[in-house]
Amino acid sequence: MVLYVLSAVLIFGVFYAASRRAAVVPGKMQFAGEYAYNFVRNSIARDSIGSADFMKFVPYLTALFFLILVNNYYGLLPVLQFPTFSHSGYAYGLAALTWILYNGVGIAKHGVGGYFKLQTVPGGVTGPILLLIVPLEFMSNILVRPVTLALRLFANMFAGHLLLILFTLGGSYLVFDSGNILYAPVGVIAWLLAIAVSFLEALVMFLQAYVFTLLTAQYIGGALADEH
Known part of the structure; x- marks a missing residue:
C-alpha cells in the first residue's frame, strides 16, 4: 500500500515539475513530460477511441498507464523490489474501475437497453443463432473482460517476481x-540468469502497462461505437 501511494505521489510530482514552467520552447523536463503524455494521448487514446471522443478519457488513460508502469518497475528496484x-x-481493483468506466459511458450514450443490445447482438446477425450468440x-x-484484464497483469507480474526470487536466492544458496x-x-x-530475466522483465513490465491501457481504450471505444 505504501508503494502504491508513493507511485501516485511520484507521478504527480514528475508531471507537475514538467508542466510548472511550460514554455513555447520546452526544456528537458517539459519535453520529457510532453513526450510521455503524447504517447498515451496519440498512440493509445486517439487511435483506439477516435478523434471525436478521445480527449475526455486522456487524463484517466495517462494516469492508468503510468500508475501501472511505476508499480511494475518497483520489481526491479533494489530494496523495494x-x-x-x-x-x-490491486490488479482486480484497477480492472473494476475500467469496467465501471466503459460500461458507464456506453450506457450514458446508448441507454441501458441500447447499450446491452450493442454489446450482445453483432451487426447483421439474426435468427435462432442469437440464442447462442447473445449469452x-x-x-x-460484460463479465469476462475485467477478469482477463486483471489476470493478465497480475499473472505476468507474479510469475516474473517468482523467477527473480528463484534465480537470486537459489544462486545464493548454491554459492x-x-x-x-x-x-x-x-x-x-x-x-546470470537472474540478470537476463531482469532485462526481460523490464520489457514485460512496460508491455503490461501498455496492453492494460490499450485494452481499456479499446473497450471505451467499443462502448461508444454505434455498432458492435
Missing part, C-alpha cells in the same frame, strides 16, 4: 550455503 500488481487485489457475447463483453563447492558455478549461472 516488489511489483505492486503481483498482488491480485456468449454477454459473457465475453554460499550448499556446503559443496562444486555447486558454486551453477549458482553463478543462476545469478
